[in-house]
Amino acid sequence: SEHALELMSDREPKTLEELNAIIAAAGPPVPGATQAVFGEGPEHADIAFVGEQPGDQEDRLGRPFVGPAGKLFDKALREAGIDRAEAYLTNAVKHFKFEQRGHRRIHAKPSAGEVKRERPWLMKELELARPKLVVALGGTAVLALTGKSTPISRSRGRARFGPYQGYITVHPSYLLRLPDEATKREAYEAFLSDLRHIHDLAR
Numbered sequence: 001s002e003h004a005l006e007l008m009s010d011r012e013p014k015t016l017e018e019l020n021a022i023i024a025a026a027g028p029p030v031p032g033a034t035q036a037v038f039g040e041g042p043e044h045a046d047i048a049f050v051g052e053q054p055g056d057q058e059d060r061l062g063r064p065f066v067g068p069a070g071k072l073f074d075k076a077l078r079e080a081g082i083d084r085a086e087a088y089l090t091n092a093v094k095h096f097k098f099e100q101r102g103h104r105r106i107h108a109k110p111s112a113g114e115v116k117r118e119r120p121w122l123m124k125e126l127e128l129a130r131p132k133l134v135v136a137l138g139g140t141a142v143l144a145l146t147g148k149s150t151p152i153s154r155s156r157g158r159a160r161f162g163p164y165q166g167y168i169t170v171h172p173s174y175l176l177r178l179p180d181e182a183t184k185r186e187a188y189e190a191f192l193s194d195l196r197h198i199h200d201l202a203r
């Protein structure tokens, strides 16, 4: 976090483009990522969604939420009546962290230290993007947005993230990891219900 704050005070970014240049120049907190994956979407969006970190596909393509979790997220957004193109999508951490297993790159959770290091960037990003409502998708986003780690089961629903009206829900990749179809379906319906609530709150 010292590193991020230093870079920030050197040259306070005035636009998302300037912020992204600083993020790109700083590089990943741990080696491996192909590129930084920046937030995507319009400024002044009704809703900003904050995920954890880019996955394998996102790292290759340089865009957030384009892999398996992103596909499920797209489907849920459509079903909840939220236009993805009108929302702002970003991640708590801007680089893919992974463990190499053969030719597969397995997602590795960013540490609390890595989340804290990139936190000033996320805060600046939101300040510049100025969304109406900020949605934390999963625990890493909650940690990044509040500085505290709270189980989703206890914090789910409406929240406040500093100056922002907030909402806490699960991460779409959590839905993919559930063991059986019935549990999956139930968790997906609960996620949809959160998204519909979010849609209502933001308009």
Ligand code: URA
Residues within 6 Å of the ligand: 051, 052, 053, 054, 055, 058, 063, 064, 065, 066, 067, 069, 070, 091, 173
């Ligand atoms: N999971 C995330 O949190 N973000 C992405 O961009 C993709 C998967």
